[in-house]
Structures are given as C-alpha cells and as structure tokens.
Amino acid sequence: MAEPFQDFAAERPMRKKFAKPPVKVACLPWCAFLDLFVASPANLLLVALRELDVAGKSPVPTYCISKGRKCSYLPSKRGGPRKKKQKASPSPEDSPEDAQYAVVPEFEEPAGMFSQIDVLSAPGAGLRHLDFTMPSMFQSYLGDENPSSVQMEPGPSSLNTQQCFVRTYGSEAEILNAYYDFIHSYFPLLPPRTSPPCRDRPLHCPISCSNPSAEPLMMYRPRSPLSLAVAAVLALIPHPADTEPTSPMSILQRRTYAHAFAQLANSIIEAECDLELSTTDPGQALSNPRPPISRDRLHARVPEDLETLLALLILSVYEYAQRGNLLKMRYRAGQALALALDKSLHAHVEENEFSEARRRAWWMTYYCVLQGSIVSTTPPTIVINDPQFTTPYPHFSSDSEGWSVLIQAQQVLVSATQFIDDLNKSLSSQSGMQYMYGRMQQLDSWTNAVLAQAEVLPIASLDTDFGDQHETITALCIRSISRIKLSSAQIKIHRFRAFSDIPLFIKRHCDLTAANPNHPPIDLNKLSISGSGIHNVSCPCSNLNPFQRSASTEYMTPSDSSTTSDTHPYIPQYPFASGFPYSSQHSAKICFNAAIVISRVFETLPYPHPLYSNQEQHQSRPLPRTMPSFACCLMQSSYAMFMIFYKARVAKQFSLDWENDLTGDSIDRLFGEIRQGLQRIIGVLSNYSLAFEALDGMRDEIQGAFHAAFPASV
Template sequence: MVDAFHNESGLVSTALRPIRKKFAKPPVKVACLPCRASRTRCGGQEPCSNCLNKGRKCSYLPSKRGGPRTKKQRPSPSPEEDAAPQDSSQFAAISAEFEEPSGMFTQIDVLSLPGAGLRHLDFPQQVSSLFQGFYAGDADAAHVPLELMPSPLTGAQCYVRTYGSEPEILNAYYDFIHCYFPILPPRVAPQCRDRPLQCPLACSDPSSEPLMMYKPQSPLSLAISAVLALIPHPNDPDSSSSASLVQRRTYANAFAQLANTAIETECDLDISSTDPGQALSTPRPSVNRERLHPQTPEDLETLLALLILSVYEYSQRGNLLKMRYRAGQALALALDKSLHDYVEEDEFCEARRRAWWMTYYCVIQGAIVSTTPPTLVINDPQFTTPYPRFASDVEGWSILIQAQQVLVSATQFIADLNKTLASQSGLHYMFERMQQLDSWTNSVLAQTEILPITSHEPDFGDCRETITAQCIRTMSRIKLSSAQIKTHRFRAFSDIPIFVKRHCDLTAANATNTAHVLTPKSSGTGINSVSCPCSNLDQFRRASSAEYMTPSDSSTSSDIHPYIPQYPQYPFATGFPYSTQHSAKICLRAAILISHLFESLPYPQPLPETHQQPRQHGSVLPRTMPSFACCLMQSSYAMFMIFYKARVANQVSPDVETEIVSDSIDRLVEELRQGLQRIIGAVSNYSLAFEALDGMRDEIQGAYQTAFPPNPAI
C-alpha cells in the first residue's frame, strides 16, 4: 500500500498507446519528488520530461528504492536531539519540495471545521452561496454543495411512519429515541408492538400541506412524531427513492412546525394583549390535556419538545442557529420553573431531573458543534439538582455530564491556543492547561471503564433501562475521546510541513528563539477558524502536579502504536509538554476507539406487527438523535491526518524505509482504512433518516476515496 503512493514501479497506462512488454524499459532508481506525488513515471533526468512539460520545479532527494533493502534500524534519537530546535529554513524547504497530491490535505483539513459536512436544508442553493466561507474564514474552503429538493414522482405511492394515538407515539419513542436521548423516565408499561399507520400516501407537491390521519395532541408528541416520520416505514417498498424521501421530509417538517406552534400557544399569556402590566404577575394557565407519560407533568412537555426540536434542527435541517435557539428556549423555561435547583423527592422528581440535565446537555452541545459560547456557566454552583438515576448504572448520568464539560473545555482550549499563537505570548500557560485538560480527560475516561455500580432497587423489567445506560456510557467515552483529539491535534500534526504552512506563517519564524511562535494567517482553515470562548478550564478542578507526566516519563506511551512517522520540528513547538509522536498516538488511539464505539451503539429493536414486511437480510433501522455526530468528523479528521503524515514521510524521508518500518506503516494504514470504514458505516446509518448528515457522509467518503482509490497503482 505504501509503495503504491510512489508509483515508481513503472506502470504506464496502455490506453491509446501501443501495447508493449511490461518493464521493457526498467524504472529509474530515483524519481523526482513531483513525479512521486502525482504517481507518474519519472525519466530520471534533471529536469525530467514531466516537469519540463508542466513547467514545474524538478527536485530529487536521495532514495534507497531500486536497490536491496537494508536491514538496519534507525537509531532512536536521544531526548536532547528530539528537543533540539530545527533550522526553519530546512523546514520551509521540505514544505516547498513536497507537492500536495490532488488537493488531499484540503479534503482532510475541512473535516475539522465547525459544522463540517452538514447539509443546510433551510436555505436554497442561491442563498447559501452568499454564506460560503463565512464560518470557516476561508473563501476557498471545500464545502459539500447544497442540493435542491428532489421532485417526487407523480402518482407514486409511498408510506410515512405516522401513528394513530398518543400511547403508540410514546411506545415508538421508547423503541427509537429513548436509549439515545432519555428525556423521559423509564417505561411504565410493557413494550408494545410497533404499529405505524398502514395507509399508503399519494406523493404530492412538497409545498402543499400533508394529509394527517391523526394529529398528535401535545407539543412533545408532535416533536417526537417529527423524528419518527424520518425513519423509513416498514412497508415502504423503496424507502431510498426520491418520492419516499420527499414525503418523509415533508411530514417531518409539518410535525415540527405544528410542535413550534403548540409551544408558542402554551407559552403565550392571553392577558398580555389586554393588560400587559399584569402579565408578569399572573400565574401561567394550566395545561388542559392528558399527560403523555404518567410520571411526567404536563408543563414539562413543552420544554422536552424543544429539546427534541433542537436535535432535529441539527441532524435533519443542518441549522446550527436554530439548534442553539431551541435549546436556549428550553433553558429559559427550565430556569423559570426552577428545575436547576429542584431537590424535592416526589413522584415527578425523576422527570424534572432528566428535564433539567438534558436541557443542560443540549445547551452545551449547541456550543460544542457551533463553537460558540454557551449561554450558561457550566459549573454554576446554583445548579444543585441531583443527577437522574439508572438502576443498572448509578454513575451513568454523572459521567455523561462530566464528559460534556470536558469536551466543551477542549473546544475552548483550541480557541485559546489559537489566540496565544497570534499574540506570541502566554505559551507556558497554554502548555500547563494542556496538561491539566489531558489529565482531567484521562480521569473521567478511567471512570467510564469501571464496571457500573448497580442500584439495589427492585427490578421492574424495563425500568432498569440497561440498554439506555450502556448507550449513555458509550456516548460519554465517544465525547471524551473526541476531547483528546481536540487537545492533542495541533501538537500531533505540527510537524507536517503543509499543516504548519496552512496554520502558521512560515516567514515569521525565528529559528534562534524557541520562546517565539509563528503568527497565524488571518484567514486560515482548521485550527484558526475554531473560535469558542466557552468556560475556562481553571474553573474546574485542577489535577495534582504529580499527574502531569511527559511522554519520556511514561512507561506505556510507546506501546500505543509501533510506528508513526516524524519530521523536523519547528522552533515554537519545542515547549509543548508532549512530543508530536506522543500526541499523534493519542489522537490515533482516540480516533480508532471512536470508530469502534459508534459501531457498538445498538440499533432500534421495535416489536413488529405480523403483517409488516420483514426487513431484508442485513438491513437495519437507522439510529436516531445524532446530536454528537461531530465526534465522527473529529475521528475521521485524526485518522486522515495520520494517514497523510505517513504518506508525506514516505515522500520526503525515503531513508526510513527499512523492512521493519515499512511493515509497521502497512499495518498502520490498514488499521486506519478499517477505522474509516467503520466511521463511514456509522454516519451512513444515521443518514438513512437524517438528511443533514448526508453531507458528513459525502465529505468522509470523498477523502476516503482519495486516500484509498479503488484500483491503486502497484
């Protein structure tokens, strides 16, 4: 696989040329760098014919290719040599000599941007072009093109997942949503068969109002119906067709709009239109309808509906602004109801605790995915409401909230590091924060690996929510691994020439002064575009100094992976508490773990009706509520960057290609390929229901096909 990157074997396409014997003309022993990067055969001259015809610089580096491989290993550098500053002119020269193949780095770098890959269904294509590059800060950043709504087939028949009663909607909520997004207490009734309405619908104009056989009664059941409508119907003969897709989208949007209308109606005070002066002192009117869940008061249903709509706006509409707005509305209602300091023990205490902490979760999640400041202080001492409880995992909720705090703090660290590089001051403080954040992340990760503590409460079947508790712990590990990537990614890839060239100004280097840093470009991508002045890590507990351990002090740091290539270091990087090798290994381990964890999340398992068509062999239902899909992008970004790191190493440092190192790189590349396939599988499953995630899937697949072409040259 590694040899395929260089294409020095002399293979030439025979299309439109006379067929001649393979290797009739032996390949040259040393090919120029541009020919290696473009995978074309080099003539070996200086300049070669390819470079001469294309008018580009032709340069060579010594290579061991073309002759017998040597068995000796490179001696490992001493700590002093590893820490010694390198000549910036040498670093810049390497960057200039390496030619980026087919815009590969541009495909990878865009994966780290806020909202990377999300399709925006709320904006027509001509309007969205006005905002291109607005969030990234780079006009030429790669974005997935927005697609216009496909036209349904006239007269076609399709099915949409709708339900005929409130109990059936609630049962479907537990089948499809609850284990990923537990806003309600556990079931109080046994699981029933999934009974979506079996009425085929004639596909009509998407702008017309859809026909509803049953209209849900509460804002919460309407919001739940908006998500359920996106899941393919079990009797739909072709759920991937354009007609079926448009119908599901139309019904989901109609349910969401009805939910918003119901929310506004229940939040309005009639007296405000006749006597505004008395409106604030008048108690809110009571809600006159039956509870959707017997242990959840009616006045919480409006708040819970906003939480579901917040995730809907993100995963289906791709609208980060509305995602944060809905979560902000829920926060205002929660504070108005004093859910943040609710300590009473009554029949509704579990419902109120879940309502508060899921509101907290959604507000923080909106800040994470959009890299904007959260609208609350994440460790506010006024938040005294106890955590909810899983009978099968007493610490599950606590770990989830801690993971959310770690991840938003890691996002803040990226923003502050960017500001520090720009101001060329305060690096020592940032290095200390990096150690604190790394220690904090490892501490919470260790909690997730401890066997759950089980409550001694009696088991009432589904009341233990064992699967939901397992999902919450898995989601926590995904978030913590994503925080590790954010904490270490700049250091991990700061030795890649093009990475530094894209993120820093090479001309501002001072090779004789390691205390100075590079001045970032004013309009770069990746790290420079991330800006999230969220909460300060100092507001949380600090790890003891004994926990701060550099890679040279750790006995296990070299066991993460056998080999990851390294390059000359830029002077500003020598002050980091971790080496690039150590940070790259952490990013690799975290990215691979995220790919496994997403794959381990369970699929919905409803009880089907006997007359429903069985699903085809190998087909699965989509998982729902992917509010943390940004972790998929972080994982793919880290894996592609490590792959890119290995690829660049083979082109600019051919002297490392001993048999041992070559085999190690081959194993690394294969591990990355499998990890990326798992990520593509996870995001593809989500995109069966949520259209905004189509863009994420396409972004990752595009970069994957560039890195691993179907028929690579051998």
C-alpha cells in the first residue's frame, strides 16, 4: 500500500521554499512599533509618521541603516475593514423605495477634516504621558518636531550657551505666598490668608544646562510635604527672568525640578504614614498611636496632620496635568480619601480655629476623588450622596452658596459620566431603554436646576480687608468652574441623541443600518467621504457597542411605522430614536450652547497676578493658569462643536431645514461662532500648556482638527 503514495509523492513538482527570502528578524521590533502606534491615533508619533508620508519620505529603522541594508518591511494585509462591492447605479426598474436611498449624493469635505474627532472625548484624550518615554532609536526621526509635541533632548550646541531659571523659593513663607498667587484661586485647599500678600520673590539662580540629566540643585529644600507639593507646581511656571520659557532646555529643567519636588513630597508622605514598629512588631505598632509630627505649620490655621492629605490632593492634579498619568491621579486621590476617613473629616462638626481647614480638606478630597472618576470614565469609589458625609460646606465670606454649587456641579458631572456607561450597557443588552429615557430627563432637569444656581452671582462686598478681596476672586472662579462642569454634563447627557441622526455617527456607534425592517437599509457608504476625509467620527468615551434590534416590545414605539419631522429623508427612524424625551435638534442645540459657554467661561478665568519687586520683571504675556484638573471639559466642548459643524455642513449641502433656522447665512454665522469658540479653546490650552506639559497633546489634537475644518484660518 505504500507504493502508490510513494509514486504520487515522486510525481509532485518540487517548489522553492521561498520565492523571496523572508525579512530579517532584526526588523521585527520596528514593525511591531509601527503597528502599535498606528493602532493608536492619539499617539504623537503617528502625527510625525503622517507628516513624513505627506513629504514623500519613508522612515527607515536605525538597525537597517547601520547594517547598510534596505528595509523590506511590508505592513500586514490581514485585518482592516472589508472592501464592499460597488453598487451599480439604480435602474428605472428599481423600486421607488430603493431609489430614495440610492440617489443620495456623496458628501464632499476636505480630506482629513474629521479624522481626529474620535479621540477628542475619550478618557484622558490628548494627554501626553511623560511617564512613558519614547525609545531613543525613534527620536532621530522626530528631532525637528516642536518640543511641545514630543519629548526631545536639547542639542549639544545649546547646552554650552544657555542658562535656565526655574521658579524656586527660599522659605516656607514665600512658598505659601506663591500658593495664594498661583494656585488658590483655582484650587482653594487652604483657608484665607492670615497675613497681607507679599511680593513674589523666586530665587534668581541661573542653572547650568551642561548636564540636563544631573540631579537638580536646590538652594532651599521645603520641609513639609504640602510645601514640596506646592513647589512642584510652582516650578512648572516660567521664571520671570527666563527669556526663552518655551525652549526645550527650559521645559526640561522645569520638568526635572518639579518632579524632584514631587518625589520628595511622596517620600515624606510615605514616611509619615508608616508606623515605627510595623517591621519589627506589627501587632504593637497598630495598638500604639501615630508619632507626632515635629515641624512648624505651613499655615497658621491648618494643623500639621492635614498637610500630608492636602499634599496628596495637589499631587493628584500634578499627575494628571503634568505627567498625564490617570492611574496615579486616582491613586493619590484615593490615598487622600483613606486619610480623610481615618481622621473622620467626613463627619466633622466641631467648631474651632481649624474647622474651616478641615471642611476644605474633606470637600476638596471628595472633589478630587470624583474628578478622577470623571476623567477616567470609571464608576466613583464612593457613594456621591452618602448620608454619612455630614461635614458642613466651607465658607466664602462673599458667597455663601459657592461651595455648595461646586460640589453639586461635581455630582452632576460624575452622574452624567456614569449615564454614558449605563446607556452603553442598555444598548448592548437591548434592555432598560425606558429607564434610560427617564434618567436622561432627570439628569437634564437636575443640571438645569444647579446651573440656575451657578448663574445667579451674589452681590459681593469688597471689604478693605485683604483676605476677603482675594477670597472674593476665588469665589468667582469657583462659580465659573461650576458652570464649566455643568455645561460639560449637558454635553454628556445629550450628545448621543444630538448626533443620532448623523449617518456616520450611527454607523460608527450602533451599526443601525438594518434596525428598522419597515425601511430598506440605506447604503451609508454613499455618505462617507472620499479619500481620507470623515471616516472616524465617533465618541469613544461612550464606547457604544453594536446594537441589534431586540424582539422585545420595549424598543417598539409608535413612530416605528411612521415618519417624524426629526427624520431626514435619507435616514430612517430607528426603533429607539423617538423614545428619547428630546429631539435630535433640541439636543444638538443644547450641546452647541454648552460648548460655547465652556469656551467663553474658560477664557474669563483670571490670570495669576503676583506682586513683583519691580516693574521690569513683568512678562510680556500672561502667566499660565494652574490646576487644570477639569481640562477634559475643553475636549468635550471641542468635540461637540466639531460634530455640530459637521451636522450643519450636511444640512447645508443637502438643503435640509434644521428647524427652519439653520439655512443659508445663518449656517455661515454658526460656522463663525464655532470657529471663534475653537480658537478660544486653543488659546486657553496654549496658556495652560506653558506650565503643564501633558496638556500639549490636548491643544495639538484640537488644533489639528481645527486646521482641517477651517484651513483659511491657519
């Protein structure tokens, strides 16, 4: 029986094992790196690779160059979207129902206009991650890039000539004074000043740039974890004597000093939270009281035991805005929460000289814990309305309701963020939509009620006392921040409904082309943009999974078999659409108005105005605002404006009436408002990014999409 098989094997033609030799293994790291970064559209390297591709260049791995070889890497052809067959033009014999969808013209748009919109509202959208550095083998391809976009070391020629200045201070009192000048208005951790403001006197010590990796030389080392955490933020603000604050060397030195202060603060926090006998006799260590803290108070009305907690709150914002690390942001806030609960700050009712400090410590801890949940789009680790949280709100002498409005705004925003996740689950499970409709209405009513409180500004009486004047400014800032947060909540509540009539949005989110059997499926590809135009329009923050129609009657609505005014001729009415308590046009207007409010209110936040020793130290441009823990609201605003811009462009090209008020010149005026709103957002982020590097990415993401949408404004 073996002979036939042997004969058959002998008759088979011999083939070469490889028609072309395989690519060497040494190229695989480069290939894997490319595949990894191409899969992440928010990554900065992808931007550089796109620019190289536009210039007609091909990035070649360093290994291939050093070996004198030609790189033969070819991207994998597996995966990616399936190519659909081109449908023929409708013939006269086609049915009228099919024809009404087949005659939709192609929507024309400049290439690349919306290719970046899908990342604008993702958790941590646009943040640069300084804790994850780029391998040095790839920096050679990005050496000419702007230092605000990539992490690059300064060239050797600049090391020998440039001297840098970093904002450091020579005493605890000067650090505390700078806290009130630069931080307090946006992040009021401490009670009001107990002494008149002093002139801002950062140390005038030029730093040699000959060795950027050397340990920073500190003329004065702060003693408290709180003063160290404050010093970390202050070091990021350009020094008044620095003539080139945006140079790579200045940025690197500020980053180095700030991180050194932050690490010192963390080391003291760990030491003070440790128990002396924990390693030798753990049981005895737990039964003994904590050792007293032997150092002077940084603030006369803040007990020493609160300084560790307050330092963690500042470091939480530092991890977000400077390092771009959401995990550490939440971790620091969680540490602060554990300390606050251990000290029973959540149920503090005793009235003494430290009462205001303890109230602010608790409610700012509460605020930061919820902020970590908001920016990462994760469920909060605490019950937001826990009845055990009985500590009264802090007090502004000029605004008795300011703190209440801020905390309510934070509660609304975290609830709106959770609403997105719950809507995703309802669409995925095809159940609970009636509950989601009601919840959307409740959240909208709650938001409007708190927004009405936030917009009623109290009559502030500016006393001659220095403390009240500065607290009045802080109270006004808190009101503005509350309005920003509430407007962001409005966008989160309404954005799915607002854009549920946009074909590309629906296709990306829910794959609803066959959801309604009463209408023939439309070919949404006919509405896609040719070339590399609008093809990634989505909102990843909501993570809306593909939706298939359920057999349950819960999704059946009276409009399933009828056409409403909320439906465009080329978009069928989907089964869940009319169940929403608001039309898509109404929700779109809410999103647009909220986005414009965010852009305007951010711009009205005051700049720091420290007192200088002489007029010569005044800088030509405003100092950066600080503590932008709520910068994600800017991303929400820009996302909404870009989507409204696209929606209006579709309406204008197809001559659709958007409730008869967005046609012709009115659409052009709308485009002008959107352009101005986006320019305000870019300006705000440019100001923040003078100090906080992680926000560079936010600015660049929005600016790139803005230039694609408004090329004439470049």
